[in-house]
Amino acid sequence: MAMTKFPDGASPSRPINVRAIARRTLELERDAVDALIQRLDEAFERACTLILACQGRVVVTGMGKSGHIGGKIAATLASTGTPAFFVHPGEASHGDLGMITPGDVVLALSNSGETAEVTALLPLLKRMGIPLISMTGRPGSTLARHAEAHLDAGVEREACPLDLAPTSSTTAALALGDALAVALLESRGFTAEDFALSHPGGSLGKRLLLTVADLMHTGDRLPVVATGSPLRDALLEITRQGLGFTCVVADDGTLAGVYTDGDLRRTLDRHQDFSTLSVDDVMTSPGRRIRPDTLAAEAVKLMEDSRITALAVVDDQQRPVGALHMHDLLAAGVI
Template structure:
């Protein structure tokens, strides 16, 4: 007796899986998330937060001036504190203040009650953030700050709150609504606090006369720091690494020196070690075009006389500008007596991060 075919049972699961996949895809296509206009939501968020920032101007009053005066006059540091999302904003404000000439650091209010309060001294100023102005971990510090005599500046969204009332200066960052549709998640309020913190930092920066060079000193690892701090002497080739040949040398010697040092040029110096010219890869191309036999040539006959030079104390960024303006890739570094003491190449400046 022939057994019933198992083929229908083998194909049925495949057909069922296909149907299930199609049904799942259809269900996914109909989910609210896929039907939402994400960009409309983003635009609404932008509009709410833009309105929150615009409203800050009407909140500026004598307390902002007082806050700046307290921070400028302090002999210590600005201690910034806050809990939760306000704490994240406070940490960013502390970093911005510190990088723009106002010594500052962040202290977690919860940790402050368990020993970190020792970081705060009477010579400091405390900037405390809390949207409600009633955050328990922050308000718990108020009696201790008063006892130490440490000035307090508060930043809240509630001018009548405990933190606002107890501060010597209160910065109002209240907002009409949060961008969160539930009006719960800190969104517009944290943006307003960030902007108020930036306003404080910039006002203090300008009052101190803080310069780009001072900014670079606190950002030595950044590209701006390198551009403002790095000097030619820090990146130049010098000593035996400086290619040079004597005036009157055969062109062959100049070519060997260029090859040996790998900088695409050589200095040409006289008997008193003064720079009289340079011979470059570009000069070599012109020599090949204009002269049939190179063996009889001396470097004097085909070199570029003079040449662009810089001083070792010059900012490397200024040397880059000279190279770009003159469309050259190397500069000779000379001392005040026009003795060549080094050379800088565009490749070295790229490697150093100046460019």
């Protein structure tokens, strides 16, 4: 059994096995979460019903470590379709109670159920007619008895060997909060697109919200040559725009094809004299194309499947209106 060695002056009074301690900690916290499953009852359903009927927000509160867990629960609720925010109970008694309005629901966390700063809010919540959901480790506590729904997050013991530091209890409360958020998410029919709307800066939001129109090059940045143009003109346009290809447009304004860096390599292999070639002779027709209202994520898939790095963007009449390069997708965080 490997024992941890400590630097001089930092050694404990006896050798310890830190991996064994970590394993014991995780097992105790796992057991605490497992025990929650057996205690899910009608109170959990009442809590969900109260929140689903809420016309305002879920106001989460708690002191100390319970407050830290409460802040995370509030953030999870808010990002999964249940408007929520955290209020510090100490600050609530000194003005922040004004954040709580009729139509809200309060979710209060306290392992003991007797935290003074939290129980001090009870008379005011009752006076305002605001439903209270409590999450405690003691079903007979003050907070539990005054709640419309009590969620039992009690644990047999903390993972802390002194049975003092909140460890198993905070893990259980966090897991129970996640269970509540996910139950509400599914009850609301919350979708990945809904999630993206509240995470526009995240990678998921970018994949689900950005369209080709948001990223494509337009106007003077759109590489275009007419059919019948000398190949030299197409090469100059590719170089000028720096997107690795140019659209080739017919007399009626529709996309006849594209000429790409890959086409240039094939031209070099097959032709000795470029002077007599027109772009029509060597272009790819009809060429890969995409609509501007297509999700950027679909553009990524089309590029990857076709093994290309750029796309012409066309309107309903197949007229080029933009150009999209893989670099644009990378810069936007879609990939």
